[in-house]
Amino acid sequence: MQLKIIQPSESSAKEKKQITSGQEKILEKQGYRLVGNHSAVKICGWTKNMLNGKGGCYKYVFYGIRSHQCLQMTTSMFCASRCKFCWRGLKAPVSKEWYGPIDSPEHIIDHAIDAHLSLLTGFGGNPKSTQKLLDERKDIRHVALSLTGEPITYPFIDQIIKSFHKRRISTFLVTNAQYPEQIKKIDKVTQLYLSIDAPNKSLMEKIDRPLFPDFWERMEKCLDLLKTRKYRTCIRLTLIKDENMTDLEGYSQLIKRGHPDFIELKSYMWVGASQNYYKVENMPNMDEVRNFSKELLKLLPEYEYVREHIPSRVVLLAKKSLKKKTWIDFPKFFKLLDSGKSFKSEDYCSRVIMPNK
Numbered sequence: 001m002q003l004k005i006i007q008p009s010e011s012s013a014k015e016k017k018q019i020t021s022g023q024e025k026i027l028e029k030q031g032y033r034l035v036g037n038h039s040a041v042k043i044c045g046w047t048k049n050m051l052n053g054k055g056g057c058y059k060y061v062f063y064g065i066r067s068h069q070c071l072q073m074t075t076s077m078f079c080a081s082r083c084k085f086c087w088r089g090l091k092a093p094v095s096k097e098w099y100g101p102i103d104s105p106e107h108i109i110d111h112a113i114d115a116h117l118s119l120l121t122g123f124g125g126n127p128k129s130t131q132k133l134l135d136e137r138k139d140i141r142h143v144a145l146s147l148t149g150e151p152i153t154y155p156f157i158d159q160i161i162k163s164f165h166k167r168r169i170s171t172f173l174v175t176n177a178q179y180p181e182q183i184k185k186i187d188k189v190t191q192l193y194l195s196i197d198a199p200n201k202s203l204m205e206k207i208d209r210p211l212f213p214d215f216w217e218r219m220e221k222c223l224d225l226l227k228t229r230k231y232r233t234c235i236r237l238t239l240i241k242d243e244n245m246t247d248l249e250g251y252s253q254l255i256k257r258g259h260p261d262f263i264e265l266k267s268y269m270w271v272g273a274s275q276n277y278y279k280v281e282n283m284p285n286m287d288e289v290r291n292f293s294k295e296l297l298k299l300l301p302e303y304e305y306v307r308e309h310i311p312s313r314v315v316l317l318a319k320k321s322l323k324k325k326t327w328i329d330f331p332k333f334f335k336l337l338d339s340g341k342s343f344k345s346e347d348y349c350s351r352v353i354m355p356n357k
Helices: 021-029 045-051 058-063 105-119 121-125 131-136 157-166 180-185 201-208 215-228 248-258 272-276 286-297 330-339
Strands: 033-035 039-041 070-074 142-145 170-175 191-195 232-239 262-267 303-309 314-319
Touching: 021 033, 033 105, 039 105, 045 070, 045 131, 058 303, 058 314, 070 105, 105 121, 105 157, 157 170, 157 180, 180 215, 191 215, 201 215, 215 248, 232 248, 232 286, 248 286, 262 286, 286 303, 286 314
Parallel strands: 070 142, 142 170, 170 191, 191 232, 232 262
Antiparallel strands: 033 039, 039 070, 262 314, 303 314
16 A cells, blocks of 8 residues: 555535544543644643642653653554543544555654644643743653554654654654554664553453454564664553453563563553442552552563553553663663664663653
8 A cells, every 4th residue: 555645624514534623522522633634633641730839750760751741642543442441432433454645754753743732732830830831831752652542553654753753852662563564664763662551462352452353463563673672672551450461470470572672561550441340459459569560570580670650550660671761861862773783772771860851
């Protein structure tokens, strides 16, 4: 299939778009802002918290991402899984393949930033916000490509990552490990996440309810690719009590296969559409997440406990070879990019939080 970038004004009314008008109205009510034909932005609660002087999210504690300068968005609204623990529900349509018009990377970035800043306009009169934070919020330094849908399916995912980097905006990309061919496209990203939601095939099918019949093999291919990436990598486990907090050996084998720099073990949160499938009792507390992490570490001698973020109920494990250097040296990262030379994740890891300017 030949892909063509278009401008939104060129879209044909007959072309099938990813979001219906009804879905768009629901999204707008819930704080989303659609960007072009297939992208969206929403203000993260931790962005608001940091502007209100309440501290940053776990990505600030773990990696040095400043929440008030972080853009949360997606480049694609559809997803190839219907995960029971997902809070987004039918706001993310399901599909195996890309469909509809394709917006250019620059158009997406420009309008995503505009929409993000527009949503933050009201914080200018908040007495809890310092002028320094208010000024810095306009200077986007990081993008989290997650939000809703499956952002990695955007046909020009590598180009948009490179465009963000040219603007000195670092990138985190989260994928549900169903598109190995898209991972192959990515030359360099600040940090790549694979969400691994179960330790074995039968449980993953039950929880993720994937569209692809070969979902397990696709996930294995993504893990094999993850192991070959030289940039920072992470596997995220969303822990659901009485559902997937089992089969430690299964998890350990998958993690060894992907050999990520980091492992995040995060509690499932009983919010949104996931309440249709789970009860509040399925949400593990911090002690349960911590204890599960300790048991998993017994099977992963190359890793060690590094940090935790209690409000998010998440624990960070990292390779011992990193020597607890989990923060990102942003100036070094962009310097390495500019050099055009090959580099590895260790080259831009730090023990102190480095400003991203």
